Amino acid sequence: MAELSVTDISSSLPAVPSEIAPVTIPPGSVGIVSPQYIAFDQPLALTSGQVLPSYELAVETYGELNAERNNAVLICHALNASHHVAGICADNPKDIGWWDNMVGPGKAVDTDRFFVIGVNNIGSCFGSTGPASINPATGQPWGAAFPMLTVEDWVRAQARLADHFGIQKFAAVMGGSLGGMQALSWAITCPERVGHCIVIASTPRLSAQNIGFNEVARRSIISDPDFHGGDYYAQGTVPKHGLSVARMVGHITYLSDDDMAAKFGRAQRAPADNGEFHYGYGVEFEVESYLRYQGEKFSTYFDANTYLLITRALDYFDPSRSHGGDLARALQHVQADFLLVSFSTDWRFPPARSHEIVRALLKNKRPVTYAEIDAPHGHDAFLLDDARYHAVVQGYYDRIAAGLGLPERQQTSGVLA
Amino acid sequence: MAELSVTDISSSLPAVPSEIAPVTIPPGSVGIVSPQYIAFDQPLALTSGQVLPSYELAVETYGELNAERNNAVLICHALNASHHVAGICADNPKDIGWWDNMVGPGKAVDTDRFFVIGVNNIGSCFGSTGPASINPATGQPWGAAFPMLTVEDWVRAQARLADHFGIQKFAAVMGGSLGGMQALSWAITCPERVGHCIVIASTPRLSAQNIGFNEVARRSIISDPDFHGGDYYAQGTVPKHGLSVARMVGHITYLSDDDMAAKFGRAQRAPADNGEFHYGYGVEFEVESYLRYQGEKFSTYFDANTYLLITRALDYFDPSRSHGGDLARALQHVQADFLLVSFSTDWRFPPARSHEIVRALLKNKRPVTYAEIDAPHGHDAFLLDDARYHAVVQGYYDRIAAGLGLPERQQTSGVLA
Numbered sequence: 001m002a003e004l005s006v007t008d009i010s011s012s013l014p015a016v017p018s019e020i021a022p023v024t025i026p027p028g029s030v031g032i033v034s035p036q037y038i039a040f041d042q043p044l045a046l047t048s049g050q051v052l053p054s055y056e057l058a059v060e061t062y063g064e065l066n067a068e069r070n071n072a073v074l075i076c077h078a079l080n081a082s083h084h085v086a087g088i089c090a091d092n093p094k095d096i097g098w099w100d101n102m103v104g105p106g107k108a109v110d111t112d113r114f115f116v117i118g119v120n121n122i123g124s125c126f127g128s129t130g131p132a133s134i135n136p137a138t139g140q141p142w143g144a145a146f147p148m149l150t151v152e153d154w155v156r157a158q159a160r161l162a163d164h165f166g167i168q169k170f171a172a173v174m175g176g177s178l179g180g181m182q183a184l185s186w187a188i189t190c191p192e193r194v195g196h197c198i199v200i201a202s203t204p205r206l207s208a209q210n211i212g213f214n215e216v217a218r219r220s221i222i223s224d225p226d227f228h229g230g231d232y233y234a235q236g237t238v239p240k241h242g243l244s245v246a247r248m249v250g251h252i253t254y255l256s257d258d259d260m261a262a263k264f265g266r267a268q269r270a271p272a273d274n275g276e277f278h279y280g281y282g283v284e285f286e287v288e289s290y291l292r293y294q295g296e297k298f299s300t301y302f303d304a305n306t307y308l309l310i311t312r313a314l315d316y317f318d319p320s321r322s323h324g325g326d327l328a329r330a331l332q333h334v335q336a337d338f339l340l341v342s343f344s345t346d347w348r349f350p351p352a353r354s355h356e357i358v359r360a361l362l363k364n365k366r367p368v369t370y371a372e373i374d375a376p377h378g379h380d381a382f383l384l385d386d387a388r389y390h391a392v393v394q395g396y397y398d399r400i401a402a403g404l405g406l407p408e409r410q411q412t413s414g415v416l417a
Numbered sequence: 418m419a420e421l422s423v424t425d426i427s428s429s430l431p432a433v434p435s436e437i438a439p440v441t442i443p444p445g446s447v448g449i450v451s452p453q454y455i456a457f458d459q460p461l462a463l464t465s466g467q468v469l470p471s472y473e474l475a476v477e478t479y480g481e482l483n484a485e486r487n488n489a490v491l492i493c494h495a496l497n498a499s500h501h502v503a504g505i506c507a508d509n510p511k512d513i514g515w516w517d518n519m520v521g522p523g524k525a526v527d528t529d530r531f532f533v534i535g536v537n538n539i540g541s542c543f544g545s546t547g548p549a550s551i552n553p554a555t556g557q558p559w560g561a562a563f564p565m566l567t568v569e570d571w572v573r574a575q576a577r578l579a580d581h582f583g584i585q586k587f588a589a590v591m592g593g594s595l596g597g598m599q600a601l602s603w604a605i606t607c608p609e610r611v612g613h614c615i616v617i618a619s620t621p622r623l624s625a626q627n628i629g630f631n632e633v634a635r636r637s638i639i640s641d642p643d644f645h646g647g648d649y650y651a652q653g654t655v656p657k658h659g660l661s662v663a664r665m666v667g668h669i670t671y672l673s674d675d676d677m678a679a680k681f682g683r684a685q686r687a688p689a690d691n692g693e694f695h696y697g698y699g700v701e702f703e704v705e706s707y708l709r710y711q712g713e714k715f716s717t718y719f720d721a722n723t724y725l726l727i728t729r730a731l732d733y734f735d736p737s738r739s740h741g742g743d744l745a746r747a748l749q750h751v752q753a754d755f756l757l758v759s760f761s762t763d764w765r766f767p768p769a770r771s772h773e774i775v776r777a778l779l780k781n782k783r784p785v786t787y788a789e790i791d792a793p794h795g796h797d798a799f800l801l802d803d804a805r806y807h808a809v810v811q812g813y814y815d816r817i818a819a820g821l822g823l824p825e826r827q828q829t830s831g832v833l834a
Binding site: 318 | 466564565622630694696698703704708729
């Protein structure tokens with residue numbers, strides 16, 4: 001890897017508003033990134049029986065696809081993330097990719113060696129075709145008419161994206177949480193196109209409790225009068241209260257009880273005189289302030305129909321369903337090697353859920369590497385910087401690279417260095 | 418205990434509508450019960466600094482107060498329960514007391530030996546003065562003007578109730594969940610009036626996660642346009658959507674993940690042809706149907722202001738707060754003996770929370786009996802019939818009775834028989 005230099009791009013940009021500070025590219029960053037939008041005009045037949053006539057995918061790529069086209073890694077996103085996996089958004093220097101600590105030159109997923117694709121899923125709200133997009137049949141936003149999607153539909157759409165890039169087989173398909181479900185689905189539905197499948201903090205299917213929390217979120221959104229049956233775009237409204245409550249409940253499930261205790265405990269927020277309570281329904285505790293802020297912020301940028309759609313896709317995911325509930329049978333034709341990672345305090349998708357996948361793979365004699373990281377941060381741990389976790393992933397990618405004969409990793413950087 | 422006879426009360430009641438079936442009193446039931454309403458005209462000074470000018474308490478009693486007045490047991494209720502602890506409601510034969518499996522002749526809390534009082538807390542919505550009651554100052558429902566209450570306020574109101582009955586000292590004060598907090602608070606604030614303190618599935622204070630879930634419920638209610646800032650009575654509305662979502666999220670926290678898996682799993686509700694999904698936001702899974710039903714039912718009978726108030730009282734409870742967070746110091750003057758019970762799969766108030774109380778009591782050299790019941794039902798387990806759990810409670814009450822020189826329990830009945 002070349003010596004890292006701090007680049008001030010402000011001097012190369014005309015008419016930079018004075019309040020925008022010069023952007024400093026930190027070591028290990030892929031730098032300033034911009035999405036590309038790729039149009040697919042062929043109809044996409046969906047699991048539901050509906051057909052999406054055409055769609056666009058928002059995509060970011062990092063690193064270079066090599067001549068053999070065998071160094072490509074697909075990163076699949078979870079509920080509220082996007083194609084912006086790594087680097088600094090050209091439009092907004094504060095918008096750092098959601099897995100920037102994982103993906104970059106010298107990082108666990110080393111963009112000096114791998115060509116990494118981040119893709120926003122259909123139905124999402126960050127640039128790919130979704131419920132807020134224009135329905136070509138009506139000239140109006142799709143709204144409630146946007147078709148329901150499944151993880152398998154996303155994989156089909158991503159497979160066309162691979163074709164677009166001329167990638168026959170990914171070195172790895174990787175994701176956390178819902179992203180891990182997509183990686184798993186890739187290995188099942190396109191077995192010959194996945195070299196390694198990396199499934200982090202995920203599950204082979206939602207539990208009743210998981211579905212229950214999703215349903216709470218959906219009822220909250222749907223019963224908000226500003227939802228207008230999903231066609232709120234035309235009304236100029238946003239079901240922000242419902243979306244905010246949905247996010248709050250979701251957020252609690254991403255954190256561990258212990259982590260919340262450590263972060264917030266029972267600390268008061270702006271107490272009354274003598275540290276007293278206000279004895280009302282305003283904010284009394286830090287944790288309330290935090291959750292309200294998270295909920296309100298989310299409701300300003302996330303599309304409510306997308307929230308419904310993605311929680312439903314989560315509910316539906318269950319590759320064992322067409323095999324009488326037998327996950328091992330569902331996995332019988334996979335050809336990928338696997339890395340699974342779970343986190344000890346993740347109560348949304350606890351380690352036991354990953355164990356189910358590991359057992360089913362072992363039953364099929366697939367090579368599996370499994371790491372259970374003792375981390376206090378609950379489900380969110382998969383997004384956080386943790387040296388042991390990143391070392392596991394980096395070590396696994398070194399093995400992938402060695403297997404493909406890719407160049408050695410630069411030893412001057414990286415979490416193992 | 419007298420031989421149980423099946424009593425058909427329908428013949429003794431004039432003009433019974435033909436659709437009401439004769440009521441069968443099952444063995445161990447306290448029988449047909451009716452509440453009494455006891456008015457307290459002295460103002461009640463509250464923790465918040467506000468004053469409740471007067472109030473009424475809805476009360477049920479079972480068994481007989483003995484001449485020594487030393488066999489009284491106070492049962493404190495949790496979030497959504499009432500004074501109707503045991504027996505069959507005279508107005509509605511289907512309305513069985515919420516702890517009927519625990520309280521009755523020959524049961525763990527044996528009404529052949531103990532005089533048991535069930536009391537509805539101020540601020541609730543089952544007969545005691547609450548936000549839906551008429552504010553004497555305005556002639557209108559209190560609504561948002563109803564004062565905030567704390568566990569300590571409830572205890573003060575209950576102490577006046579004890580005075581009313583001429584009870585100087587309770588044989589036991591007992592409760593589960595929020596009811597357990599009241600029992601604990603009784604032992605701290607009226608140490609000389611509590612012989613035994615029985616704290617089941619409870620905690621010395623809510624965690625950040627607990628407060629977070631309460632806040633989700635409150636935001637859901639408060640942001641429902643039918644809430645009208647708490648003064649919905651005047652508008653003829655009920656914030657039923659908000660209340661329903663609040664109940665749904667609460668309900669999930671009462672059940673264990675495993676219990677939900679066993680009860681619902683991923684079973685579909687009314688699937689489409691060939692067992693397919695409907696691919697929409699209607700009910701797909703049994704768990705959704707169940708939670709929606711629970712939420713909707715709750716919203717037809719529970720007052721939204723009461724839900725806010727009681728969740729807030731839960732948040733505030735922390736007897737260690739005035740002792741620098743030291744629970745042992747908060748408990749230094751208690752005179753009661755203690756029974757604590759927790760349930761292995763209760764993730765709302767897990768066993769570790771009870772351990773905190775046990776440790777603080779032991780630090781004060783108080784006699785403590787502690788039982789951790791290995792039960793699959795999560796927090797709800799404290800309400801359910803479980804022979805080991807009930808045997809622990811019954812054994813403890815036998816000890817209380819022996820200590821007080823009460824008559825022996827009839828050996829022909831009871832969970833230990």
